[in-house]
Amino acid sequence: MFDSIEELSDKLASAQYVIDPVTLQVIFLAAKMEKPLLVEGPPGSGKTELAKVVAFAANTPVERLQCYEGVNEEKAIGKFDESLQRLFLETQTVTTGDSWTALRRDLHTLDFFHEGPLLRALLYESPCVLLIDEIDKVNEQFEAELLEILSEWQITIPKIGTIQARSKPFVVLTSNEVRRIGDPLRRRSFYLRFEHPTVERETRILELRTAESHPEIRAQIAGFGRALRGYSLEKPPSIAEMLDLAEALRILGVREITTELRDVLLPLIAKTEPDRKRLLLRDGFQSLMQDVKHYSQGVEDTRTQSEEQLCAARARY
Numbered sequence: 001m002f003d004s005i006e007e008l009s010d011k012l013a014s015a016q017y018v019i020d021p022v023t024l025q026v027i028f029l030a031a032k033m034e035k036p037l038l039v040e041g042p043p044g045s046g047k048t049e050l051a052k053v054v055a056f057a058a059n060t061p062v063e064r065l066q067c068y069e070g071v072n073e074e075k076a077i078g079k080f081d082e083s084l085q086r087l088f089l090e091t092q093t094v095t096t097g098d099s100w101t102a103l104r105r106d107l108h109t110l111d112f113f114h115e116g117p118l119l120r121a122l123l124y125e126s127p128c129v130l131l132i133d134e135i136d137k138v139n140e141q142f143e144a145e146l147l148e149i150l151s152e153w154q155i156t157i158p159k160i161g162t163i164q165a166r167s168k169p170f171v172v173l174t175s176n177e178v179r180r181i182g183d184p185l186r187r188r189s190f191y192l193r194f195e196h197p198t199v200e201r202e203t204r205i206l207e208l209r210t211a212e213s214h215p216e217i218r219a220q221i222a223g224f225g226r227a228l229r230g231y232s233l234e235k236p237p238s239i240a241e242m243l244d245l246a247e248a249l250r251i252l253g254v255r256e257i258t259t260e261l262r263d264v265l266l267p268l269i270a271k272t273e274p275d276r277k278r279l280l281l282r283d284g285f286q287s288l289m290q291d292v293k294h295y296s297q298g299v300e301d302t303r304t305q306s307e308e309q310l311c312a313a314r315a316r317y
């Protein structure tokens with residue numbers, strides 16, 4: 001998929017994805033060694049986005065299985081297209097002897113199968129990205145069925161048989177840890193742990209992913225995100241919510257977050273009633289703003305340091 005770590009780094013940069021040197025190397029290794037990536041972390045920490053940007057970088061499609069409780073083989077792998085089978089039968093006249101056997105065989109081929117994302121992912125001539133998103137929502141039985149695909153690169157479909165992968169997809173499994181993913185799947189994967197971003201990382205994301213052109217307010221928003229996440233909220237804000245906040249402030253023409261903005265900002269940052277109440281407390285927002293000031297400082301220095309680390313990692317390859 002990628003010839004060098006430098007190529008991967010450049011392509012992820014053009015996808016405007018902020019990545020640290022270690023994660024970059026793990027992705028490169030996973031692609032080279034054809035290992036699935038299991039990515040765990042809080043909501044909005046960039047897990048799904050990782051799959052999308054790897055696909056962008058490799059110039060390949062994403063096949064996505066969005067998991068939910070009750071997702072079944074039909075949704076994941078596919079099912080026979082009965083109306084197409086019926087239509088085909090209507091065009092056939094002979095229904096006895098050898099012809100019937102042949103007809104039955106013809107009906108149970110991929111031509112009459114409506115493929116789900118797992119099967120489609122194996123049928124590409126060159127590797128796609130297979131995103132199995134929020135795998136913690138499926139049950140253990142379904143997880144076990146995934147093992148055949150991820151270790152043997154094949155799928156067994158009743159009446160059709162075993163289908164071997166034409167190419168091995170780059171697999172990204174994401175989890176918000178609602179249920180613990182079993183060890184067999186962990187053993188087969190490389191594990192990436194995403195956390196809420198540091199202030200420097202979020203400042204960089206804001207720089208790349210918003211139209212906000214003022215570095216000071218970007219740093220302040222990132223500091224605000226950090227302060228909110230340290231505030232024991234029931235639902236701490238995700239990166240996506242901080243991007244929304246940045247866009248809202250830009251639309252309002254705000255260059256500095258102040259306590260006076262509390263009421264208009266609350267619907268963007270406090271998404272549960274207890275969190276809203278907490279931030280409405282007399283000194284709640286005031287003390288939060290003190291933390292914001294603290295966290296927003298020194299962003300530029302650390303960013304330079306991380307860029308140096310990235311350059312050093314790239315130079316090693």
Ligand SMILES: Nc1ncnc2c1ncn2[C@@H]1O[C@H](COP(=O)(O)OP(=O)(O)OP(=O)(O)O)[C@@H](O)[C@H]1O
Nearest residue numbers: 016017018042043044045046047048049205239240
């Ligand atoms: N490293 C990053 N670089 C650039 N943008 C990022 C990064 N991480 C997250 N984002 C931004 O945050 C948004 C949310 O990320 P994403 O949807 O991948 O989160 P998630 O971890 O999959 O969350 P959930 O668990 O809720 O599905 C992305 O659409 C992207 O705009």
Ligand SMILES: [Mg+2]
Nearest residue numbers: 047048133174
């Ligand atoms: Mg996601």
